[in-house]
Amino acid sequence: MALKVEPILPHFGAECSGLDLTKPLSAEELKEVTDAMDKWGVTVWRNTGLTDEQHVEFSRNFGYLERVPKRPDGQKMRLPYRELFDASNLNLEGEITTDPAAVEYRKGDRLWHTDSAFLEKRTSYSLLLAHITPPPGVGGETWFADTRTAYDDLSQEMKDRIEGLVSINSLWWSRKKAGADVSEEEILERPLARHPIVHTHKGSGRKAIFIAAHTMDIEGMEGPEGRQLIEDLIAHITQDKYTFKVAWNPGDMVIWDNLCTMHRGAEYDYTAYKRDMRRTTVREGTEPHTMDTGDDPYTALFARSPKAVDINSARDAGR
Ligand code: OGA
Ligand code: MN
Numbered sequence: 001m002a003l004k005v006e007p008i009l010p011h012f013g014a015e016c017s018g019l020d021l022t023k024p025l026s027a028e029e030l031k032e033v034t035d036a037m038d039k040w041g042v043t044v045w046r047n048t049g050l051t052d053e054q055h056v057e058f059s060r061n062f063g064y065l066e067r068v069p070k071r072p073d074g075q076k077m078r079l080p081y082r083e084l085f086d087a088s089n090l091n092l093e094g095e096i097t098t099d100p101a102a103v104e105y106r107k108g109d110r111l112w113h114t115d116s117a118f119l120e121k122r123t124s125y126s127l128l129l130a131h132i133t134p135p136p137g138v139g140g141e142t143w144f145a146d147t148r149t150a151y152d153d154l155s156q157e158m159k160d161r162i163e164g165l166v167s168i169n170s171l172w173w174s175r176k177k178a179g180a181d182v183s184e185e186e187i188l189e190r191p192l193a194r195h196p197i198v199h200t201h202k203g204s205g206r207k208a209i210f211i212a213a214h215t216m217d218i219e220g221m222e223g224p225e226g227r228q229l230i231e232d233l234i235a236h237i238t239q240d241k242y243t244f245k246v247a248w249n250p251g252d253m254v255i256w257d258n259l260c261t262m263h264r265g266a267e268y269d270y271t272a273y274k275r276d277m278r279r280t281t282v283r284e285g286t287e288p289h290t291m292d293t294g295d296d297p298y299t300a301l302f303a304r305s306p307k308a309v310d311i312n313s314a315r316d317a318g319r
Contacts, residue, residue, distance in 0.1 A: 002018055002032070003016060003017075003018050003019055003029070003032040003033065003036065004016065004017045004018040005036050005040070005043075007040065008040075008042075008044070008244050009146070009241075009242075009244055011146065011148075011149050012040060012041055012042065012144075012146035012148075012149060012242065012244070013040055013041065013042040013043075013044070013144060013146075013244050014036060014039075014040040014042070014043050014044070015043075015044045015046070016033075016036060016043045016044065016045055017045070017046065019032075019033070021045060021048050021049075021050060021054070021058050021253070022048070022049050022050055022051075022054045022058075024057075025058075025061065030061055033061075033255075034062075034203065037125065037203065037255060037257055038201075038203030038204045038257075039204065041144075041146060041148065041256065041257050041260045041261045042144045042246075042254060042255070042256045042257070042261055043254070043255050044246055044252070044253075044254050045252065045253045045254070045255070046249070046251070046252050047249070047251045047252065048129070048251050048252065048253045049251060050129055050251070050253060052079065052080055052081060052084060052278065053080075053081075055084070055127065055129050055253070055278065055280060056081050056083045056084065056280060058127070059083070059125075059127045059280035059282060060288060060289045061288050061289070062124065062125050062127075062282045062288065063124065063125075063282040063283055063284075063285070063286035063287060063288060063290060064282065064283045064286035064287075064290035064291075064292075064293050065083040065280050065281060065282060065283075066083075066085075066116065066123065066281040066282075066283055066297070066298060067082035067083055067296065067298060067299075068082050068083075068084070068085055068086070068298060069298050069299040069301075069302040069303075070082070070296070070299045076092055077092075078090065078091075078092050078094065079278060083280055083281075084278045084279070084280065085278070085279040085280070085281055086278065087106075087109065087128065087265075087277040087278065087279050088131075088132075088274075088275060088276040088277055088278070089103075089106060089270040089274065089275050090274060090276055094276075096270065096271060096273075096274060103270070104175065104178070104179070104180045105175060105180075106270070107175075107178040107179060107180075108171075108174040108175045108177070108178040108180075108213065109264065109265045110178065110264055110265050110266070110267060111174055111177055111178055111213035111264055112143075112145065112212070112213055112234055112237070112238050112262045112263070112264045113174060113212040113213040113214060113262060113263065113264065114210065114211070114212045114214075114258040114259075114261070114262055114263070115258050115279075115281055116258070116281060117169045117193065117195065117210070117211075117212035117214045117215065117258075118169045118170050118171035118173075118174075118191070118192075118193050118212075118214040118301070119193050119297050119301070120193045120194070120297075121283055121284065121297060122195065122210075122258065122259065122283075122284040123258045123281050123282060123283060123284060124257060124258060124259055124282045124283070124284040124285075125255055125256065125257055125258070125281075125282040126255070126256055126258060126279055126280070126281050126282070127253060127254075127255045127279065127280045127282075128142070128253065128254050128255075128256075128277055128278070128279045129251075129252075129253045129277070129278050129279070130248040130249065130250050130251065130252045130253070130276070130277055131250055131276040131277065131278060132250060132274045132275060132276035133248040133249055133250055133252075133275060133276075134268050134269075134272075134273035134274075134275055135273070136247070138268055138269065138272075138273060139266050139267050139268030139269070140248065140265070140266060140267075140268035140273070140275050141245040141246055141247045141248065141265075141266040142245065142246050142248070142254065142263055142264070142265055142266065143238075143243055143244070143245045143246075143263060143264050143265075143266060144243060144244060144245070144246070144254075144256060144261055144262070144263045145237050145238045145242050145243045145261060145262040145263070146237075146242040146243070146260070146261065147208045147209045147210070147211075147237050147260055147261060147262060148201060148204070148206045148207065148208045148260045149242055150209060150236055150237040150239075150242050151198065151206075151207050151208055151209045152206070152207075154236070159198075161229075162197050162198055162209070162229075162233070163198055164196070164198075165196070165197045165198070165218050165219070165220075165221075166194050166195065166196055166197070166218070166219040166220075167194065167195050167196075167197050167210075167211060167215045167216075167217070167218055167219070167230070168192050168193075168194055168215070168216050168217045168218070168219060169192065169193045169194070169195060169212060169214040169215050169216060170187050170190065170191070170192050170193075170214055170216050171214060171301065172186070172187045172190055172305075172306055173187055173213070173214055173215070173216040174212070174213035174214045177213055178213075180306075182306045186306050187216070187306075190301075190304050190306070191300070191301055191304065192216075193214075194219065195210055196210065197209060197210060197211060197218070197233075198210070199259070201257075201259055201260045202259075203257070204260070206260070208259060208260045209233055209237060210259065211230060211233050211234060211237070211262070212262065213234075213264075215230050217230075218230065234262070237262055238262065245266060248277075259284065
């Protein structure tokens with residue numbers, strides 16, 4: 001069956017149907033999916049019927065999947081595969097978490113960002129699958145923004161200004177912006193990643209802005225000037241005309257290409273409603289079905305979390 005594609009905005013986002021993602025796809029079907037991703041940046045797949053295992057298996061078609069930090073021996077994980085990032089508001093028992101570090105950590109997802117911009121090795125696709133969603137009308141949607149069309153529409157002066165600039169990114173900067181008690185000094189002691197602010201998106205040949213809530217500074221610019229530019233660019237990219245939101249039902253999956261989009265979770269009352277979302281995360285430039293890359297950046301990064309947002313140690317303490 002052929003892929004059906006219905007655009008959401010004229011140049012960005014599409015609802016896709018007509019493929020059964022629970023079964024292995026043919027080479028032609030896979031190409032239809034990557035072509036749709038290259039063109040639309042975000043694809044929405046309703047009622048997929050995917051299990052955790054099928055979610056991981058389908059995701060491997062797009063490259064190596066990053067893994068969540070290793071748990072100390074014998075410690076329980078909520079999700080059955082290290083390839084599943086837990087974007088839920090639940091604790092290990094599947095109840096709404098009251099762990100302040102976990103709540104603080106998740107707040108960062110409500111700021112406009114691109115996944116893993118705080119790592120040197122960027123993420124191409126994220127594939128987020130809904131398992132439990134809040135009832136309709138109470139929030140908890142996910143917003144997406146088009147960083148290619150936003151780039152196209154910049155003035156020539158702004159394009160010239162940002163060409164060749166390099167950003168400095170930290171996971172903990174986004175958590176600080178969301179209210180976590182982490183000092184700038186603490187952030188600078190931890191891993192930082194540098195990325196060009198403008199790059200050419202491989203699949204489409206279009207230029208895109210690459211920036212995130214993790215973007216702390218711009219190399220060579222003194223604090224306030226760089227930070228203002230970061231804020232101005234995010235405000236430009238996230239104007240109504242470049243954005244849409246997806247409302248979720250269980251079974252829905254959204255694939256976004258972090259190299260040509262930004263996203264953020266919408267507000268909802270996380271103390272009142274369970275929201276169980278699970279994400280696979282593809283490393284840029286890796287071959288399909290790569291099972292090992294010999295490194296483990298998330299374990300390395302979380303080994304050095306500031307306490308205020310250290311999910312591992314909070315869970316270790318049995319909270
Ligand atoms: C993510 C993310 C937002 C949401 O999983 O990367 O930012 O709406 N999620 O759950
Ligand atoms: Mn995210």
